[in-house]
Amino acid sequence: xxxxxxxxxxxGMLAVATAPPLxxxxxxxxFALAAWRLMAVGMILLPFCTGxxxxxxxxLTAREHAWLxxxxxxxxxxxxxxxxxxxxxxxxxVVVLLGAxxxxxxxxxxxxxKEAITRVMVGASALAICGLLIFVWxxxxxxxxxxxxxxxxxxxxxxxxxxxxxGRRLRPxxxxxGYLGGxxxxxxxxxxxxxxxxxxxxxxxxxxxWFWLGCAVILPTLVGHSLFHYVVKYVPVFYVNxxxxxxxxxxxxxMYLLRERYLEFQQSSLSLLQLVxxxxxxxxxxxxxxxxxxxxxxxxxx
Numbered sequence: 001x002x003x004x005x006x007x008x009x010x011x012g013m014l015a016v017a018t019a020p021p022l023x024x025x026x027x028x029x030x031f032a033l034a035a036w037r038l039m040a041v042g043m044i045l046l047p048f049c050t051g052x053x054x055x056x057x058x059x060l061t062a063r064e065h066a067w068l069x070x071x072x073x074x075x076x077x078x079x080x081x082x083x084x085x086x087x088x089x090x091x092x093x094v095v096v097l098l099g100a101x102x103x104x105x106x107x108x109x110x111x112x113x114k115e116a117i118t119r120v121m122v123g124a125s126a127l128a129i130c131g132l133l134i135f136v137w138x139x140x141x142x143x144x145x146x147x148x149x150x151x152x153x154x155x156x157x158x159x160x161x162x163x164x165x166x167g168r169r170l171r172p173x174x175x176x177x178g179y180l181g182g183x184x185x186x187x188x189x190x191x192x193x194x195x196x197x198x199x200x201x202x203x204x205x206x207x208x209x210w211f212w213l214g215c216a217v218i219l220p221t222l223v224g225h226s227l228f229h230y231v232v233k234y235v236p237v238f239y240v241n242x243x244x245x246x247x248x249x250x251x252x253x254x255m256y257l258l259r260e261r262y263l264e265f266q267q268s269s270l271s272l273l274q275l276v277x278x279x280x281x282x283x284x285x286x287x288x289x290x291x292x293x294x295x296x297x298x299x300x301x302x
């Protein structure tokens with residue numbers, strides 16, 4: 001992996017980690033929040049992506065047009081379901097279940113994209129997931145009432161894995177701005193449709209909510225997610241999703257640091273054991289990315 005995609009993934013992880021606290025601070029209904037985030041970025045990119053998207057669409061086959069729509073719809077569902085999950089489960093459950101995302105990516109990559117599963121991938125995943133479990137061990141309790149929310153976390157994880165996997169196929173055929181324009185608009189319209197059907201309020205928010213919503217548009221969406229869509233052309237989907245595992249740890253750390261300033265984070269805590277678990281996770285991510293940067297090709301397990 002060249003330095004560009006490597007550092008883009010690290011910067012993307014830092015930017016995306018701001019999403020959970022910004023979601024909580026905004027207090028906007030889930031699919032309305034997702035629609036605003038995606039369509040606002042679509043509007044920002046519109047002057048830059050329109051010509052490129054039209055040129056790209058002329059080169060795509062009918063099947064690839066369908067894949068683009070599928071990728072955008074799955075992308076929008078990921079945003080909406082992730083927001084909705086926070087209303088039906090605990091943040092600790094969200095953290096634990098996000099550990100399934102790189103495993104899903106490894107499976108989808110191997111079956112559909114023919115991307116090899118290596119020993120380093122298995123080892124890095126194991127270390128990162130162990131770190132996740134240690135991080136939430138003190139606070140995590142199984143609650144049958146959270147099963148719906150837990151299921152939403154798994155579904156939204158699978159949705160983003162599939163969207164990235166489709167992007168891995170489409171990005172070599174499309175320009176970056178063209179792909180981003182199509183993805184954000186299709187995803188945004190998907191969430192807008194669901195928001196209207198669900199009766200989510202689309203405006204009339206307090207000034208503070210608009211401010212935090214604006215921050216969610218710029219930092220985790222325009223910067224963070226766009227960087228991941230840039231690297232998916234060059235990096236197997238497993239490594240992209242392994243990097244995203246750093247998001248919940250960094251997000252919870254940020255909420256802990258802001259606990260005295262914002263009421264939404266007053267219950268946030270951070271123990272020595274959590275620091276150990278978080279460090280293990282980040283080391284696991286680092287091992288995976290460092291191994292991928294090496295020029296030699298590992299012997300695959302499959």
